[in-house]
Amino acid sequence: MSLGVVLVDDEPLIRSGLRAIINAEPDLSVLGEADDGAGVTAMVRRLRPDVVLMDVRMPVVDGIEATRRLLANLDEPPRVLVLTTFENDDYVFDALRAGASGFLLKRARPDEVVRAIRLLAAGTHCSSQPRSANWRPAAHPPPQPPAALTAPV
């Protein structure tokens, strides 16, 4: 059975790139895409993905608010992997506080992207799992996210 992914990013070229990377894996498939956080909860309820890749900065409803809604309104919410351009982005920590399971840098290599999705879908959110420099799972509950996440790998 393949893992379902939903992509949320306001940049179509980021979405199309990630979609190609994910769909190229036999065990992963992109179920849906959104360019804004507003409709994500409804989409997730309909498509039931395992992982949502969520951009942080978006117009109208940003990734932080969308993550919060997702986790508040669904009984079995998917894992949320936050997409970010820069590591030292305060919004990322806000998204992790809102309940995201980890963050993925947009500069991550394709194999890192798919590995992060697989690990997250398998329920990984502790620091004992192998990690790469370009994505980090969050420790749940995030104690003090900035400190925990910027610790040397």
Next chain:
Amino acid sequence: MPRPRELLAIPARRSTWRRYAYHVIGAALVAPYVTLTGFVALALQGGAGVVAAWTIAIAACCLVAPIATGMLAPVRMLEIAAARLLLGVEVDDADLIRDAASWSTRWRSAAWFVAHVAVGGVIGTLTVILPPVVVSACSAPFATGDVQLGRLDATVPGGPESAWLVPLALLSPAALVYLAVGAGALLARVAPRLLGPSPAEQLGAAQRRADRLAERNRLARELHDSVGHALSIVTVQAGAAGRVLDSDLAFARQALSDIETSARNGLRDLDHVLGLLRDDSAARAPTPTLADLQRLVASTRSAGIDVTAELTGRIDEVPQAVSREAYRIVQESLTNAARHADDAPVSLTLNVGAEHLELKLTNPLDASRPRHGGGGRGLNGIQERVASLRGQVTAGPDAGEWRIAVSLPLHPTP
């Protein structure tokens, strides 16, 4: 009160001799004024009476000349440097006071200069007079007949009854050192008040610092939004193209084209931000306001963008804070339009009403060129400026146009 041990250590301290050097400089500065006094007195002697002439000459040269000297900006700079180095005082940055110092600042530095010269004159004179006095006082017990004290008019009788003078004479140089240290401490205490910036200047400097910081933040945000965004697209698209090269050649081809476009856009934005960073004069120039709007429109036109501007209302009566921000908003809107609209004409209307400043900027959307993302990027700066003034902003496509409308309250609402 310092303890005796500390008092004894004073002559051995390096700071003591630095302060002494400061007084010696003050003494050296006295010389020209003394010479001038002599000349003026000599010239006046013919007409007025001797006493009156001296009074005028002394008043003029001992006060007016050094006060005038002390008001000069370079003298102020030198005094600040010397006070920092030799008196060890912390005076706020000299560059806080830009080109034209206020009259209160000039008077304060004049007061400092006079104090420096006067204290230096006293201590310098004592330094010159004292050694021969000490020598002659020490020789008095062994002399016969009256002994002149150095080059002073005073004499003491020779012989053993003047022996009490010897310890006094030997202690007097030490007393002079303590006097110099004490005077230096006094000067150091008033230095921040006389040499430091006035509250208005401090406020101005704080404003400039805040402006610089805001500008840096804006540039950082611009780099983040533009170059970071473009490179993210390049990375993701290139990674994807590599993955599907064998299976989906059409995607790979499209990805290459998108990579090219994104990289080019990123470079153009980088060029823009680097230009702002390099433009040092922009950082020093006064913050532009709506009064500079015509110039901004003209320079935008000369950059090849077709701008029509319609400015109505009493623009010169807009409060400074609103005026500055409104200028920046127009500037950023025009930059955005130039970036995204290519050669499409831009229309700007600005109206100053009784309560609000209304600003609208539109340009026709190029239907053949889909806007990639775009929603929000480049607008963050404008939104933050508008929010800081409790205004309102709407931006987005509207009937075939890209429209940004801003409303700023002219007066703060309680």
